[in-house]
Amino acid sequence: MKLSMKEKLVLIGNGMAGIRVIEELLKLKPDLYDITVFGNEPYGNYNRIMLSPVLAGEKTIDDIMLNTEQWYADNGIKLNKDSRVEQIDRIKCEVVARDGQRAAYDRLLIATGSLPFILPLPGVDKPGVISFRDIADVDSMLVAAKTFKNALVIGGGLLGLEAANGLMKQGMTVSVVHLPDTLMERQLDRPAAKMLQSSLEERGLNFLMKHSTAEILGEDRVSGVRFNDGSEIVADLVVMAVGIKPNIELAQTSGLHCERGIVVNDTLQTFDPKIYAVGECVQHRGVAYGLVAPLFEQAKVCANHLANYGIARYEGTVTSTKLKVTGIELFSAGDFIGDENSEEIVFQDVANGTYKKLILEGNCVKGAVLYGNTVDGSWYFQLIKDGTDVSAYRDTLLFGQAHLGDSGHNPETRVANLPNDAEICGCNGVCKGDIVNAISEKKLFTLEEVRAHTKASSSCGSCTGLVESLLAYTVGGEYSATPKTRPLCTCTDATHDDVRKGILQYQLKTMPAVRDSFEWRSEDGCAACRNSLNYYLLCAWPTQYADDAQSRFINERAHGNIQKDGTYSVVPRMFGGMCTPDQLRTIANVADKYKVPEMKVTGGQRIDMFGIAKEQLPAMWKDLTDGGFVSGHAYGKAMRTVKTCAGDTWCRFGTQNSTRLGVKLEQLTWGSWMPHKFKLAVSGCPRNCAEATIKDIGIVCVDSGYELHVGGNGGIKVRVTDLLCKVETEEQVLEYTGAYCQLYREDAHYLERTAPWVERVGLAKIKAAIEDETQRKALLERFLISQKAAQIDPWTERAHGAEANEFTPITVSA
């Protein structure tokens, strides 16, 4: 290793505050330090706030990662994850981790966050009692939700309610125990808390107010809870969300001055001048914070000092609160209770579910609570922080900023009136001015772009509405806020449905014709619309439209899945998952001949050969098609596989011949291009070994015939099928399946799988079309016509020279 002359910076705690300091520092002085990070969790840095939506199933862990491990590598930062620092040796200036690793520092930054507060109750260490702080906690809640029914959340604060909501979304019956008689008493006044409680009750949460927990019951695992009044409740999962305490143990044992948190001055320096601290573990001017906005402000100041500028000071933060339960709007800030010196103005409309209260002292706003409509939250918050004299418009203050002057009601004018330093995104400390500048200088038009450039609305997302209003107000007419019906892509205002109808109505048969009649803004479309149009035209004019290879994603153009190293995979079709020794020999011979680096049996009951160079594909396909195989379309927005189980030929429970039916179904449907991938399965009895009830079409055989289930899928969001109907013969299964395929092909939007399609159009409409004999027969007929053109095997064609240019590189020598 090269000896570096750079100073060494060590960070303990790979969380939101600590990494934010590093990010700010890299912006100021990217090369000043050799940076080493110790983190107790086995991940890169993630957005802790978003654990709530992850628990509620609205986001995935991947969605909430902030910095991947690649980011650390790219910035030359050494990351020791899963590595807990146990000791700081302030004499030798080094830290020692549990795994024995040591790192010397010139400057040290402590950002160890906080620990959930655990009530010292008898039985609290039983399995099934957890807190809500990190990914591991969310994982154990998700696992528990799969096997257990009853959850109890102790604590009706922000965290407790978000946990309760998430567990309820995961299908559990959830009760919340709270000691005071109103929820979120530190952020809400009584009326708002009561409104919140009743709307959460409507959603299905139970509340046990004024209850105090005495003991956790259970043998091997928690089974319930006993309260002080002697009453008991059943629970297989107990989530403790009664508060947090700064995590200061390490700092304390290292002799740093701590009170409730690690004491820091206005430059975030501890009593040891080489050691800085930020985040929930610190105590600044007597306050320990538990929200990200103040931590991010601290991070800015701390980075400024680490970069040796020495000009910033942190003077504390006024905080505001929002609850992240989808569908509930709640905002509070400042002192919302008031005292004898203050006045309050209140607006309440119970029927409408809105409530607003402002606390005034002198002529200034001191606090605000909003429920139901929080558009004006950031305006009030600004008035509080600035101490603005509001006497001039006190009468209309409650009606919000829109009522100032002549500006009307819409949210655009509200944001228009905000001063440039008004904070829009509390999580990331992004002000209106930053966003407006980014929008105009970098010519941003969409929410995604603003997120990418400014970070606004990219943490907890509750300011999304404001950012959209800012976009609307800054770019004017050019911005269309997420409308109910989305245009097909940014090249046009036409929707998928408009385009599909237009193609038939005006007999549009080429892509330029479609683009002309719908006034496309780009000459040859984009990567999104070209695929869609190609499919829509193919579906509408199966015998006339000539497929455009350049408008297909590479997998469909090369008839294999592209891999991360640019090679391809080859999956031959095996009808119904059936095979013969000869077929297996052919595959084995091909694998030997082309030196296939790896093969596996797929989840769709086929054999996948990986790592094939594009140039080799046609030759390999030739050998496979000579052996009787056709393409498996494992790469396409197309009909994929029919999975089958053993069926009545062998299985002692089988009621029908599921394999024979599977093969017939695959012969009927293979080769069909679809709006998205399309999978089938046939199970020989309701034990359902072929997993038919999570397929686009699943057939479950029963004694008296066949059940047709539709609209299921696995994947990120599992959806179980709905029962379409029951039929008596194999012929009927084939007829209904063909008709259903065609209905989906003709009606769904491109890249909309059957599961979301069924949810969008409703099962009733689909049932009506399929059960009506005339319609069903017509659909089937159209399906069969399009299958004639589709069932020409693409591999055989290419093995015999079609599209040769696609597969042959040109070689030039110098």
Next chain:
Amino acid sequence: MSKWLEVAPLEDIPVLGSRVVDTPDTRIAVFRGKNDQIYAIKDACPHKQGPLSQGIMHGDSVTCPLHNWKISLSSGEALGPDEGCTNVFQTKVDSGLVYIQL
């Protein structure tokens, strides 16, 4: 010294598509636009070396097949919020033949 190398007849490259060209040093993607403009770009995305030749072309840019970055074919730069740049090469068409300058 840079020099012009003959690649292929124009019609061997699909409109709004590309061909892969192997040179002694590196693999190049040669694209043909709607009006027969020819672009040559190193066949490696600035993000994670995805093969740009396999992407979908539109206007004078290409969408990388691996993670959908958009790369300008004339400058080699990533468009939008993504940042990065890959090499581009001069091209010309002469009597129906495509040339690139290395």
